[in-house]
Structure formats: structure tokens, C-alpha cells
Amino acid sequence: MSNIEQNKNILEVTSLAISFGGLNAVDNFSLSIKNKELYGLIGPNGAGKTTVFNLLTGVYRPDQGEILLDGENLVGKSVEEINKTGIARTFQNIRLFNRLTVLENVKVGFNAFNKYNLLDAVLALPNKKKVEEESNGEAMELLKVFNLQDEAHLLAGNLSYGEQRKLEIARALATKPKLLLLDEPAAGMNSNETMDLMNTIRFVRDKFNVTILLIEHDMKLVSGICERLTVLNFGRVLKQGITNDVLNDPEVIKAYLGD
Amino acid sequence: MEQIRNIKNKQFIYSLSTALMVIVGYAIMQSVINANLASPLIKGLMVPLCIYSILAISLNLVVGISGELSLGHAGFMCIGAFASCIFTRYMKWLGNESLLIFIIAILIGAVAAGLAGFLIGIPVLRLRGDYLAIVTLAFGEIIKNVINAIYLGVDSTGFKFSMKDSLDLNLGEGGIVIIKGAQGITNAPRYSTFLIGAIILLICVVILNNFINSYYGRNIMAIRDNRIAAESIGLNASRYKLLAFTIGSAMAGVAGVLYAHNLNTLAALPKNFGYNMSITILVFVVLGGMGNIRGSIISAVILTVLPEFLREFSNYRMLVYSILLVTLMIFSNAPALKDFRENLLSKINFGKNKKLINKE
Amino acid sequence: MAFFSYLISGLSLGAIYAIIALGYTMVYGIAKMLNFAHGDVIMVGGYIAFTCSISLGVNPYIATIISALGCMVLGVLVERIAYRPLRGAQSLSVLITAIGVSYFLQNVALLIFGANTKSFTSIINMPPLKLFNGELTITAEAIVTIIVCLVVMALLTLFVNKTRLGWAMMAVSEDKGAATLMGINSNATIGLTFAIGSFLAGIAGVLLCSSYPTLTPTTGAMPGIKAFVAAVLGGIGSIPGACIGGFLLGILENLSKAYISSQLSDAIVFSVLIIVLLIRPTGLMGKKQIEKV
Numbered sequence: 001m002s003n004i005e006q007n008k009n010i011l012e013v014t015s016l017a018i019s020f021g022g023l024n025a026v027d028n029f030s031l032s033i034k035n036k037e038l039y040g041l042i043g044p045n046g047a048g049k050t051t052v053f054n055l056l057t058g059v060y061r062p063d064q065g066e067i068l069l070d071g072e073n074l075v076g077k078s079v080e081e082i083n084k085t086g087i088a089r090t091f092q093n094i095r096l097f098n099r100l101t102v103l104e105n106v107k108v109g110f111n112a113f114n115k116y117n118l119l120d121a122v123l124a125l126p127n128k129k130k131v132e133e134e135s136n137g138e139a140m141e142l143l144k145v146f147n148l149q150d151e152a153h154l155l156a157g158n159l160s161y162g163e164q165r166k167l168e169i170a171r172a173l174a175t176k177p178k179l180l181l182l183d184e185p186a187a188g189m190n191s192n193e194t195m196d197l198m199n200t201i202r203f204v205r206d207k208f209n210v211t212i213l214l215i216e217h218d219m220k221l222v223s224g225i226c227e228r229l230t231v232l233n234f235g236r237v238l239k240q241g242i243t244n245d246v247l248n249d250p251e252v253i254k255a256y257l258g259d
Numbered sequence: 260m261e262q263i264r265n266i267k268n269k270q271f272i273y274s275l276s277t278a279l280m281v282i283v284g285y286a287i288m289q290s291v292i293n294a295n296l297a298s299p300l301i302k303g304l305m306v307p308l309c310i311y312s313i314l315a316i317s318l319n320l321v322v323g324i325s326g327e328l329s330l331g332h333a334g335f336m337c338i339g340a341f342a343s344c345i346f347t348r349y350m351k352w353l354g355n356e357s358l359l360i361f362i363i364a365i366l367i368g369a370v371a372a373g374l375a376g377f378l379i380g381i382p383v384l385r386l387r388g389d390y391l392a393i394v395t396l397a398f399g400e401i402i403k404n405v406i407n408a409i410y411l412g413v414d415s416t417g418f419k420f421s422m423k424d425s426l427d428l429n430l431g432e433g434g435i436v437i438i439k440g441a442q443g444i445t446n447a448p449r450y451s452t453f454l455i456g457a458i459i460l461l462i463c464v465v466i467l468n469n470f471i472n473s474y475y476g477r478n479i480m481a482i483r484d485n486r487i488a489a490e491s492i493g494l495n496a497s498r499y500k501l502l503a504f505t506i507g508s509a510m511a512g513v514a515g516v517l518y519a520h521n522l523n524t525l526a527a528l529p530k531n532f533g534y535n536m537s538i539t540i541l542v543f544v545v546l547g548g549m550g551n552i553r554g555s556i557i558s559a560v561i562l563t564v565l566p567e568f569l570r571e572f573s574n575y576r577m578l579v580y581s582i583l584l585v586t587l588m589i590f591s592n593a594p595a596l597k598d599f600r601e602n603l604l605s606k607i608n609f610g611k612n613k614k615l616i617n618k619e
Numbered sequence: 620m621a622f623f624s625y626l627i628s629g630l631s632l633g634a635i636y637a638i639i640a641l642g643y644t645m646v647y648g649i650a651k652m653l654n655f656a657h658g659d660v661i662m663v664g665g666y667i668a669f670t671c672s673i674s675l676g677v678n679p680y681i682a683t684i685i686s687a688l689g690c691m692v693l694g695v696l697v698e699r700i701a702y703r704p705l706r707g708a709q710s711l712s713v714l715i716t717a718i719g720v721s722y723f724l725q726n727v728a729l730l731i732f733g734a735n736t737k738s739f740t741s742i743i744n745m746p747p748l749k750l751f752n753g754e755l756t757i758t759a760e761a762i763v764t765i766i767v768c769l770v771v772m773a774l775l776t777l778f779v780n781k782t783r784l785g786w787a788m789m790a791v792s793e794d795k796g797a798a799t800l801m802g803i804n805s806n807a808t809i810g811l812t813f814a815i816g817s818f819l820a821g822i823a824g825v826l827l828c829s830s831y832p833t834l835t836p837t838t839g840a841m842p843g844i845k846a847f848v849a850a851v852l853g854g855i856g857s858i859p860g861a862c863i864g865g866f867l868l869g870i871l872e873n874l875s876k877a878y879i880s881s882q883l884s885d886a887i888v889f890s891v892l893i894i895v896l897l898i899r900p901t902g903l904m905g906k907k908q909i910e911k912v
Contacts, residue, residue, distance in 0.1 A: 057491060083493035095488035097481040099550075101266055108481040109492050111474070121473035122466045128473060136263045152262035175492050328711065382897050388710070389653055393851050394896055396844070397889035404886035422880070441882075534844065538655075538718055545715045574730055581722035585701050588719065592712035593704040 010035045010211045011179055016055055016065030025051045026235045029065070033179070033228075038205055039213045040226030040243065044255060048235040049215045050092055053181050057089050058082040070178055084112060086178035090168040090185060092215070098157030102148055105156045105167055106139040109174025114138075142170045145207070146200060161188045166200070173208055180204075182214035186221050194218060198225050223247060231255065274468040277553040281312075281464055284560075285457040292453070300567060306521045309456030310514045311563050313463050315543035315555035317510030322541065323550035324471055325503035326483030327384065328392040331399030332511050333536035337527055338375045339368035339512025340519035341406055344444050347520065348437050349413055351448050361450040365459070365516045372512020373505050375402075380504040384497060396534050406527045411438040443526030444519075451521040459517065460556075463510055467552055470506065479503050480550070546587065620754045625877045626870060631761035631830060633869020634768035638823040639846030640853070640861035641775060642816030648856035649792040649812045652710065655717040656697060658843015659724035660817050664690045664824025665834045666728055669739055679742035687821035694817020695810055702813075703806065721840075728836040741829040760830045767826065771819060772862045779858065788812060792856065845872075848892050854905025863903060867891075 009032045016029040026048045033039045041049050054060045056067060058079040067074040074082050088109075097105050107114075114135040120128040143149045146166040151159060156167060165185055172180055185201070186194045198221055205212055216222050222229065222243070229246040231238040233255045239246050246252055288305060291297050318332045343364035350360050383394050410421040414434025421427040425436045438444055470476050482489040482496045490496055519525045529535060543562055547554030562580075569576030590596060639661060646654045667689045671682035701720050705713050745759035779785035790798040791808045799805050827842060828834050845868060853864025868888055876884040895903065 059487070059491075079487075079490040080493045080495050083491055089491055091488065091491075095485045095491075097484035097488070099484050100477065100480055103263065103266060104477055105481075108477055108489070108494070111478055112493050114474070116474060118475065121475050122469045124469045131474070140263065150262065153265045171488075171492060322711075328714075383893070386896060386900055389647075389855075390851065390896060390900065392653065392714075393847060394893050397848065397892050401886040401889050404883055404889075408880060408882040408886075542715055542718065545711060549711075574726075577722060578726040578730065581719050581726060584719035585716050585723065588712050588716040589701070589704045592708040594707045595704060 008035050009033065010037075010070055011056075011213070012066075012068040013056070014066045016052070016062050016067065018051065018055060018060055018062050024235050026055065026062075026232075029232075029235075029237060031230055031237075031240075033211055033213060035211055036205060036209065037211055038201070038225050038227050039211070040222045040229040041213060041215045041232065042217070042222060042229060043232035043238070047232040049232055050183060051235075052232070053089060053183055053215065056082075056181065057087055083175055083177070087181065088172035088175045088177035088179075089181035090165070090172055090183055092183040092187070094161075094164045094168060096156040096159075096164055096167060096171070098155065100156060101152065102143065102154055102156050102159065102167055103136065103139050103152040105171050106142050106174050107135045109171045110135050110138065112175065139174070142174060145173075145204065146170050162193050165189070166197070169200075169204070173204065173210070176208075177210060179211045179213065182212060182216075184215055184217065186216060186218045191220075194221055197221070201225055219247070270472050273553065274465070274472065277464050277468060277556070278461060280553060280556065281457060281461045285453070289453065304564065304567065305453040306451050306456045306517060308560055308563055309453070309460045310517045310521070311540070311543065311559040312460050312556045313514040313517070314511055314540045315547065315559040316463060316467055316552050317507045317514070318540050319544045319547070319550065319552060319555045320467060320471075320503055320510070321507040322544050323548070323555075324476060324483065325479050325500055325507075327500060327504065328388060329395040329504075329507075330392045330534055330537045330541065331395035331397070331402075332507075332540050333532045333534070334395075334399030334402040335372040335376055335508040335511035336515035336518065336536075337399075337402050337406060337532035339372040339509075339515030340525060340532075341438070341444070341515075341527070342371035342512070343368035343516040344447050344519040344525050345411065345437055347448050347450070348435075348444055348446070351446070352413060352435050352437075356448050358450075360448075361455075361520065364450070364520070365513055368512040368516035368519075369509040370512075372515065373509030376508025376511075377501065377505045380501045380508075384500045384504060396537065399532070399534055399537055403527045403529070403532045406438070406443075407441045409438050410436065410440050412436040441526065443524060445524045447519060447523060447525050449520055449523065451517045456517055459513060463513065464552060464556070467510070471550075471552070475499070475502065542584065546584075620751065621877075623755055624757075625873050627757050627761055629870035629873030630866060631758075631764045631869070632873060633849075633866035634764045635823050635827050635830070635842065635865075636846045636849045636868050637768050637862045637865025638771055638819050638826070639842060640850040640865045641771065641858060642819045642823075643847050644850040644853070644855055644857065644861040645775075645788075645812050646816045647850065649788055650702070650706075650809050652702065652713045653717060653847070654702075654816075655714065655843075656720035656724060657816065657820060658839035658841075658846070659721045659728075660690050660694055660697075660820040660839065661824040661827060661842060662728060662834075662836060662839030663693055663724060664821035665739065665828040665838055666732060666737075667821070668742065668825045668828065669737055669834055672742060673740060679744070683742055683822065683825045686825050687818045690821030690824070691814045691818040694813040694820070698810055698813040703809075706806075706809075725836045725840075732836070734835065737834040739828040739832040739834050741832060742825055743829055758830075760826070764826045764830065767822065768862065768865075771822070772858060775815075775858055784808075784811060845888070848889065851902055852892050852895055854902030856906070857902075857904040860902060860904035 011033040013029065013031040017027050018025055029052060041052060043049055055062050058077055062075060069086055072085055074085060097108060114131050116127050116131045140149055140152065143152055146169065148163060148167060148170065151163060159167060169182065169185065186197055189197060201212060202225060204210065226243050228241060229243050230240045231246060231252050238255055239249050239252050292302055314332060314336060318329065321327055321329050346367050347360055347364045379398055383391060386394055408422055410425050410428055412419045412425065412428040412430045412434055414431040416431060419428040419430060425439055428436060478494050479499045482494055482499055486496050543559040544555055547558035566576050566580055569579055643654065643657055664686045668682045668686040671677040671685050672679045697720055701716050702713060705716055741760055743759045743763050747759055748757040748762065779788060787803045787808045790801065790803055791805045795805050846865065849864035849868045850861045852868060853860030871891060872884050872888050875887040879887065
């Protein structure tokens with residue numbers, strides 16, 4: 001990470017497109033995000049924001065276009081390969097491992113790092129214990145960032161909505177991504193929780209040296225933390241630029257409020 | 260850090276109690292048998308109980324932990340049974356009968372069934388839910404059918420194989436037919452004892468609990484809970500599912516080895532290796548609780564012993580069993596009875612943290 | 620000529636599978652459950668017809684109708700008592716319940732009729748059709764079975780596509796919640812589906828026992844499984860798919876019995892299912908489903 005310069009583009013997307021049954025869900029979508037940037041992707045419902053996330057993470061394969069993460073081509077890679085290349089995400093409709101504990105949810109995120117072989121596992125050899133201890137420690141550190149350490153032993157499915165959203169971020173961070181995609185992180189949170197979340201997101205960016213791209217409808221959060229924005233409308237880029245410029249653009253206001 | 264200790268303690272107590280249950284269960288039953296208090300019926304049930312328990316916990320790995328509905332578990336048991344029994348029968352023909360032979364046979368059964376599970380799993384685990392169920396059912400039936408059509412013999416010149424009949428094998432002087440088509444293997448050596456069954460069950464329990472409480476088990480459960488999220492954090496879902504399926508099949512194979520060496524003859528009948536058997540095992544798993552290893556053993560034991568005790572009612576026993584099954588499923592799963600169940604649960608579990616109760 | 624004779628008996632067996640598979644596919648399409656007890660409803664149909672026509676001397680055609688109606692009532696009752704309380708529960712618990720119902724029906728039959736095989740007299744009292752100077756004989760059962768299957772399929776297709784109740788069924792199978800919001804009584808619709816499926820199972824039971832005149836409490840189990848395989852092969856939820864799957868399966872089974880090995884015919888049938896599913900995971904005529912992320 002240290003060798004990446006501050007001004008270098010970590011994500012480079014050019015003319016991405018996908019259609020479903022003749023409908024152009026995303027069309028001619030381009031985007032570049034600088035290292036350690038906090039970037040916002042906004043737009044009215046159905047504009048194709050989540051589809052962009054699904055394209056970036058390999059859930060959908062684009063009909064055309066190019067995605068480069070830190071210079072590495074992502075098109076054609078599977079979801080898990082893309083994660084290993086350095087993208088982690090959260091989901092609009094929360095997708096936790098509900099029947100695992102909060103701690104275990106985060107530990108699953110370490111799967112690429114804290115490994116041991118099958119023999120260690122089934123015979124409970126010392127190496128297993130050692131690696132598990134390490135994972136536990138690291139996972140608790142991560143949970144503390146999100147103030148979830150006291151809930152570590154609960155089943156993820158029993159957390160409150162806001163806590164579940166935070167746990168998803170923690171789990172994504174456990175995979176040590178270069179780029180973190182947050183899909184409506186503040187959805188369902190009250191304004192105090194949202195304020196908290198804003199601070200946490202900033203803190204995460206600095207502590208984990210991660211670039212963050214987020215989808216959000218809460219304009220307070222967007223204008224509060226995003227440095228630059230892309231506005232999507234009907235699958236196409238409507239506007240791109242510095243947050244304040246974009247938010248005050250008449251075309252953007254029209255797209256949001258209608259005619 | 261207290262939370263971590265909590266989780267670790269819970270896992271440890273659970274694993275320990277499961278293992279202890281097997282040991283204590285064995286000790287009690289063995290002393291009852293030693294004291295001559297057990298009827299022949301009960302004595303004869305001991306090895307099958309171990310076999311059914313192993314089948315139930317291994318299927319629980321596939322269905323409960325990995326979340327894949329398999330209706331072909333008996334097929335893998337069948338492979339383990341025949342693979343190992345060919346070996347022991349051959350060894351018997353050579354004049355070798357010893358515990359070591361049986362230990363090797365167990366490994367052969369495990370490897371053969373595990374390999375079959377692996378090969379079948381590669382294409383099949385791409386299918387989801389009910390499709391997987393019907394395909395695994397089909398595989399179980401294919402395995403049974405094919406074994407019924409095989410004739411295998413051995414004489415001084417080596418192994419002979421045919422799909423026609425035993426005469427077609429053209430065995431020389433002193434040769435024997437090992438597999439006689441639908442009649443299967445006769446004169447198989449009887450190695451399975453209650454002690455061996457209990458030890459193998461114990462080993463399976465320990466291995467399985469360790470596996471579930473490991474990096475691997477955790478990843479497999481994560482994929483079960485949410486495949487898309489699991490892939491998004493870098494898990495290769497097919498690989499882990501295949502791992503669970505292979506281990507589950509191998510353990511079913513071990514149960515098959517015990518089965519094959521508990522009787523004099525081994526034949527692949529619908530009763531022992533057909534889909535009905537797979538379904539019986541699935542019933543153990545579901546009633547014992549998905550993902551609950553201890554529960555699988557308890558329900559395998561109860562549901563095997565129960566029909567035997569219902570023998571007094573002779574013809575009515577399976578009827579009673581089926582009514583119980585339906586009633587139990589409705590009671591424990593009907594959405595309308597959820598509040599009723601939770602009330603009952605909170606009365607039983609009073610004082611415990613309610614958040615810990617798994618919600619459906 | 621032998622080939623044609625195998626082919627036609629395969630078609631006739633396939634027609635029975637197809638009728639059973641229609642019931643399976645409709646129930647699965649609408650209630651999203653594997654009704655493992657469906658095969659046993661066939662067996663019950665066989666026993667009802669047996670009791671009526673042999674023990675009570677009722678006219679065989681009337682016996683068939685009584686049998687179909689009896690199965691219909693049975694199907695509705697089973698749905699009402701055992702499956703409806705579990706609507707919305709995990710699909711696995713519904714599957715186990717269906718297995719319980721299957722055991723229940725088999726054991727009730729065992730208690731009433733005993734384990735002995737009952738020999739069933741064909742309800743179709745007609746001479747076989749002889750063609751090509753008697754070189755090719757087609758039994759009347761085969762002809763009737765195939766015709767009944769085609770008529771049933773045509774009627775069902777019309778019913779589903781042209782009637783309000785049929786639309787309701789399609790709506791419920793598409794999205795139960797939305798259908799309920801649109802004022803469709805989903806419970807009643809599912810009940811109706813079970814009624815139709817079980818009615819067909821009753822007819823299939825009589826036809827099955829007429830062609831293969833042995834009746835035991837487990838008579839329905841294997842045809843039930845095979846019919847389900849047929850439904851999956853054709854694409855579960857699809858009416859023409861169930862018919863194509865059924866015919867295909869029947870022909871395949873009979874031809875492999877005749878030309879390859881009667882031991883291995885089931886293995887061959889199941890292998891074909893697996894191969895088809897690996898190439899087309901939703902069957903020959905099934906719809907592709909996409910999970911939304």
C-alpha cells in the first residue's frame with residue numbers, strides 16, 4: 001500500500017455497459033477514483049447504482065468496458081477473485097451470516113490470511129489454536145472500531161439494523177481491501193447514528209488506508225464526507241466532480257426533484 | 260475478551276458433552292449387556308445405533324452445516340460397505356482375518372466413499388436446493404443398481420469381473436465369487452462390535468466437531484448463510500461445499516464399513532441402501548436439529564429404538580411413527596405456533612440471554 | 620416390429636408418469652414443495668378402484684371416477700392438515716412432513732389391505748389392437764393411457780391459460796405475496812392445485828394398476844419418484860415439460876430394459892436426468908431464475 005502515491009488513480013473504469021433484456025441498466029459509465037479518496041455515487045432510485053457495484057465486484061459481467069484496480073484488470077474475474085484483488089463491499093439489503101456470531105462474521109473475512117491446514121483443524125493441533133487466537137484478537141480490534149466489541153458473542157441475525165450495517169463494514173474491512181464499496185451505509189439510521197457513521201467512515205479511511213466508494217441517499221452524509229461525486233441517472237453519468245459543485249448543479253437538482 | 264471466552268467455552272462444552280454422551284452411553288449399555296440384562300433385540304441394536312449415529316452426523320455436515328439437501332447419503336454408505344467388504348472378503352479367502360485388516364478396511368471404505376462424493380460433488384453441487392435433492396437421490400439409486408448388476412470373483416489368476424452372471428466369471432479351481440450380483444457378498448467376516456462402533460462414532464464426533472469449530476467449518480457455514488456475501492469476501496463457495504460433501508460422504512462410507520461387517524451377507528437392497536434409507540437419515544438430522552451434532556445422535560438413537568419399543572403394537576408402530584413425525588414437524592416448525600414455542604422456550608431457558616436464542 | 624412394441628409400451632408407461640408428473644409439477648410450481656406423498660396417493664387410488672370394482676362389483680369406469688374423487692379429497696385433506704400449517708416454514712421441514720404423510724398412507728394401506736400383493740383386474744375390458752398381420756400387438760390399456768394423458772394435458776393447459784382460476788394459479792406460483800395483495804385467495808388456490816393433482820394421481824393409479832396389475836402398499840413409491848424425475852427432467856412447473864419428461868422417461872426405461880439390461884434400466888434413467896440437469900440446470904422446458912443482489 002505504501003508504494004501507492006496519493007494522487008494515483010486506484011480505480012479506473014472506462015465505458016462500462018450492461019443491459020438486461022434490452023434495457024440498458026448501465027451505459028457508458030466511466031469513473032476514476034484516487035487513492036484514499038472518499039467518493040460518492042448518487043442518483044435517484046433505479047438509476048443503476050447498485051448495478052455498478054455488482055459490475056465492479058464481478059456479480060455481473062459487463063457487456064463492454066474496462067475495470068482496472070490498481071492497474072489490474074478485473075473484467076472476467078469471479079466475485080471471490082475480485083475480492084482477493086482488493087475490492088470489498090457491503091450490501092443494500094444486508095447480507096450477514098446470520099447464524100454465526102458477530103465475532104465469527106468478522107473472522108470469516110480473514111479467510112485469505114489466517115489459515116491452517118485440514119489436519120490442524122480436525123485434530124485441533126496447536127497451530128489451529130495459535131491462528132484462532134490471532135484471528136480473535138484482530139477481529140476484536142476491528143469490532144472495537146465499530147463499537148461492537150460487547151456484541152461479539154451474539155448471533156449476527158440478532159443485532160439491530162444499524163449494528164448489522166456496521167458489522168458488514170467490519171467484515172468487508174477484514175479482507176484488507178484497497179477499495180471499499182458501501183451500499184447505502186446509513187439506510188435506516190437516525191441522524192445521531194448517521195453522524196457517528198460519518199466519523200467512523202473517515203476514521204476507517206485513515207486507519208486502514210483504504211479508498212471508499214459509497215452509494216447514499218442521505219445528502220447530509222454525502223455532502224459531509226464525500227470529496228467527489230458521480231451522479232447516475234437512467235444508467236448514465238449525469239454529472240461528475242467536486243461534491244459541492246455537483247450538488248448545486250441545476251441538472252442534478254432536476255433529476256432528483258423531477259420537473 | 261470476555262465475549263471470546265464465552266464463545267470458546269460454549270463451543271468447548273458442546274463438543275465435550277457430545278463426546279461424553281457417546282462414552283457414557285457406551286459404558287451404560289455395555290454394563291447392561293455384561294450384566295445380562297439386555298434382550299437379544301437390544302444387543303443386536305447396539306452396532307446399528309452407532310451406524311445410524313455416524314450416518315446422521317455426517318449427513319448433518321452436508322445438510323445442516325453446508326446447507327445442501329442430499330437424498331443420496333445411503334449411496335455413499337453403500338460404496339463404503341462394498342469397497343471395504345470386497346477387501347475383507349478377499350483377505351478372508353487368503354486366510355487373513357485380524358483387527359488390522361478391519362482398520363485398513365475402514366480406511367478403504369472412507370477413501371472410496373469420499374472419492375465418490377468428491378467426483379459426484381464436482382458437477383452436482385452446482386445445482387441448488389430441490390434439484391440437488393433429486394440428483395443426489397438419483398445417484399444413490401444408480402450406485403445401488405450398478406452394484407446389484409456386478410459379479411466379481413477371484414481365483415489363483417487374479418480378480419475376474421462380469422456384468423452377466425457368476426458363471427461368466429470362469430473361475431478356476433479354488434476361486435470364489437466375491438460379489439454375486441443382487442445376492443451381494445456372502446460369508447463376509449464379522450468384525451463390527453459395539454466397542455469398535457462406539458470408538459469409531461467417538462472419533463467421527465471429535466473430528467466433526469473440530470472441523471465445524473475451525474476455519475473450514477466457519478467458512479462453510481458462512482457460505483450456507485449467505486453465498487453471495489461469502490463470495491464477496493473471497494470464499495470459493497463450490498470448493499468449500501465440495502469439501503463438506505466429500506467429508507460427509509467419507510464418513511457415510513465408514514458407517515457402511517461397520518454395516519457390512521455386522522452381518523454375514525451384504526446385499527444392496529432398497530431397504531438398506533435405497534432412497535428410503537437416505538430419507539430416514541435425513542429425518543434424524545432434521546429432528547435432531549440442523550447443524551446440531553449432538554442432536555443428530557440423540558434423534559438417531561431415539562428414532563431407531565422407538566419403533567423397536569413400539570413392537571408391541573406391531574402393525575401400528577410405523578403408523579404411530581409417521582403420525583409422530585408429522586405432528587412433531589408441525590409443532591416445531593409451523594409459523595403460527597412460533598409464539599407458543601417461544602413461550603415454552605423462555606420458560607425452559609429462563610434467566611438466559613434471550614438474544615442468544617436462534618431466530619428463524 | 621419388436622422395437623415398435625417396446626416403444627409403444629414405453630409410451631404408455633411414459634403417459635402414466637406424465638399424468639403423475641403433471642400433479643407433481645403443478646404442486647411444486649405453486650406451493651414450492653416436494654410432495655413426497657404424491658406417489659402414495661396413486662397407491663390409494665389403486666386400492667380404492669380395487670375395492671370398488673373387485674370387492675363391491677361397481678362398474679369399472681365408475682370405480683375409476685370414485686377413485687379419482689377419493690384421491691382428490693385425500694389430497695385436499697392432506698394439504699389442509701399437514702402442509703398448510705407449515706406454509707412459510709423452511710422447505711426442509713415441509714419435505715420431512717411430506718415424507719411422514721407418505722409413511723402414514725403406506726401404513727394405513729398396510730393395515731387395511733395387508734402386505735400381500737393384490738392382483739388388480741384391468742378396468743379396460745377391450746381386446747388388444749393387432750397390426751401388420753398380428754406382428755405388432757398394442758394393448759388396449761396402452762392406447763387408453765396415452766389418450767387419457769394427452770386429453771388431460773390439453774385440458775390442463777386450457778384451464779391454466781383460459782380460466783380465472785387458472786390465472787390465479789399462475790399468479791400464486793409467480794409471487795404468492797403479490798397475488799394475495801391482488802385479492803387472490805392463495806390458500807384456496809393451493810388447495811385447488813392439490814385437488815387437481817390428486818385427482819390426476821387417482822386416475823394414474825387406476826391406469827398404472829391396469830397395465831401392471833399388482834398392488835401393494837408401496838406400489839406408488841417408485842412411480843412417484845420416477846414421475847418426479849420426469850417433472851424435473853421436463854422443467855418443473857411446466858405442464859408440457861411434465862408430459863415430455865414423462866414420455867421420455869417411459870420410453871427410455873422400456874428400451875433400456877429391452878436392449879441393455881433390466882437390472883440397469885433405472886440407473887440409465889437416472890443418469891439421463893443427471894446429464895440433462897448438468898447441461899440445463901432447470902430441465903428441458905424450465906425457466907431460468909436469477910437471484911437478485
